[in-house]
Amino acid sequence: MHTKKEIQNQYKALPALLLPWYRKNARDLPWRRTKEPYRVWVSEIMLQQTRVEAVRGYYARFLTALPRINNLAEADEEHLLKLWEGLGYYSRVRNLQKAAKTVMEQHGGVFPSNYGDVRALTGIGDYTAGAICSICFEQPRAAVDGNVLRIMARITEDFSPIDLADTKKKVAAALEEVYPAGECGAFTQSLMELGACVCTPRSPKCGECPVKEICFARKAGTVEKLPVKLPKKPKREEKRTVFLLECDGKYAVCKRTEKGLLSGLWQLPNVTGEKTPDEALKTVDSFGAKPLELQKEVHKTHIFTHIVWDMVGYHILCGVKAKNFTWVSREELQTTYALPTAFRIFLED
Ligand code: SF4
Structure with missing residues (x-):
């Protein structure tokens, strides 16, 4: 069990360790070449439950067919579903369109930058709102998903089940305390990148990890035991x-x-x-x-x-x-x- 102070120090150390590593190692992904909220939003929704490699083609096709938010708001449903075919979780694309209509009707066609307004859009939860506000608008808003929860459980050697809403709230609040001004988007993406490429669910590459010197789980040899998850209901x-x-x-x-x-x-x-x-x-x-x-x-x-x-x-x-x-x-x-x-x-x- 680590003290509150020790845990805070872990969080504080993150930006200085992660940002230089991210600048050097970030994968060149199409949605990272833009800060346009519409494009970042579409990519974040597609990336939910879908692998990066599978998303690339869909992302390009979707934005070629519907390059602007008004095109999405006005698209025919059959066309939309065809663009989404094979990605699964079809409610995602229906919600995208609902939210696009709200942006057109309530925000004059301009994607909102206020966190509350973004979070209120259909299909946008805490994670997506945090990703959009930090990446597109440089706000200190955390985007906490399973990857970030796994990383933080290991770095702070926290055995709280990551499925609990309280764990998520705790991690989001602690991260938001240390978001670096002017580099909020890069910080969000560096955490995503660490989870995707280094601190992976199985066989994390601790030897090449930019935060290996401070990681409590690595020091204690408990990496394989973290994160803790609640038992899943059988399908x-x-x-x-x-x-x-x-x-x-x-x-x-x-x-x-x-x-x-x-x-x-x-x-x-x-x-x-x-x-x-x-x-x-x-x-x-x-x-x-x-x-x-x-x-x-x-x-x-x-x-x-x-x-x-x-x-x-x-x-x-x-x-x-x-x-x-x-x-x-x-x-x-x-x-x-x-x-x-x-x-x-x-x-x-
Ligand atoms: S040292 Fe290993 S367990 Fe710790 S954050 Fe890095 S990859 Fe994850």
């Missing part, structure tokens, strides 16, 4: 049967009406439970699509945040384009319809 498993129905070279899709998971997105027809091939053909018959031949059976799994879909998929040739579906070509599926990865994987084989 719920759900069985599903997915139909790839083909008729005259067209495929059946429909809109998801269920609330919650993937709501409002296009999908392949599907039902809960695992159907046998015979049951699958009967189900397709009940859709009015006149099944002619079962071509293929495949098994796939897709993992969401709280749920796992264990799916069986049947590719079935049909004699009738049942009216309750929209029938589209493979090309249209590629170019026009946003199909979440959970369904798109059935087009791959």
